[in-house]
Amino acid sequence: MLASAVIVFREVLEAALIVGIVLAATKGLEGSRRWVAAGVLAGLIGSAAIAGSAEALSDALSGMGQEVFNASILGLAVIMLGWHTIWMSSHGREMAAEMKRVGHAVSMGSRPLSVLAVVVGVAVLREGAETVLFVFGVSASGESGKLATITGCAVGLGAGITVGILLYRGLLAIPSRHLFTVTTWLVTLLAAGMAAQAVTYLSAAGLIEMPTQPLWDTSWLLPENSIGGRLLHTLVGYMDRPSAGQLAAYGATLLGITGLARVVSRRTA
Known part of the structure; x- marks a missing residue:
């Protein structure tokens, strides 16, 4: 659920900020709200059509082995999460500036109102x-049931829209860059946890060999299936008995995403 x-909070907040920038840049322009x-x-x-396609793909590929399918989905999610984090670290400000320029051009009459629907639609999509x-x-990680996942999506959706509206109206004093810094770290840790889970599935399917002997055991202190353990497992990928393969996947993903994000950000600056 967490x-x-x-994830939903982060994505919805990004879309809400883009919509907010366009609305602010075209404030008072007749018809702009309808196009947005x-x-x-x-x-x-x-997005709904893509969600339906993903569910259909899951059903179509269910015969290839649940472990392999889950590992493939988790691997793809890790790659996309990493790419998203790295891309946003270097292009987030450029994207915001571009949205302002588009809104200004529409307000000045140099671009048609329909452009607003295009840029907002592409962003939301x-x-x-x-x-x-x-x-x-x-x-696919199997950490929560369907109801918990839906509940988490609803919570993230509501929180993202609410924070986006408050930021747009100037009622929230927290700078958006601080919010994105926190969520970026959370998303990066989530990706690292997914990578560790993916290698576990691949090992169970017999596609890779890795030592299963745990490097340490903290189940006596904080069991992974306890409330606190599940909370930490979801947020930072906590494992009470991690193997060398799981730890290597976790560390490589964490270092890879943060390292590339810093390199790309410095080059952009």
Whole structure:
């Protein structure tokens, strides 16, 4: 539940900020709200279609072995989460500036109002498609049931929209960069935990060989199946009896994402 809530919150907040920037840049322009609303609706419809396709793909590939399928989904989710984190570290400000330029151009009459629907629709569709993939990866990890995942998505959706509205109206004093810093670390840790889970599935399917002997055992202190253990497992990928393969996958993913994000950010700066 927490994993899906964090991911949905992050993606919805990004989409809400883009919509907010466009609305602020075209404030007072007649008809702009209708075109933005049309773009949001189109993006949501496209995201729903992608979600339906993902479910159909899951049913079609269920015969290939549940472990292999789950590992594939988790691996793809890790790659996408890493790419998203690295891309946002270097292009987040550029994207916000571009949205402001588009809104200004529409307000000045140099670009048609329909452009608003296009840029907003593409933004919502992109964030929605990523959300579908990431939540699908959370489901594949088997950490929570369907009801818990849906509840987490609902919580993340509501929180993301609420925070986006508050930021747009200037009622929230927290700078958006701080919010994204926190959520970026949470998403990176989630990706590392997914990578560790993926190698576990691959090992169970017999596709890779890795030592199963745990490097340490903290189940006496904080069992992974306890409330606190599950909370930490969801947020930071905590394992009470990690193997060398799981720890290697976790560390490699964590170092890879954070290292590449810093390199790309410095080059962009």
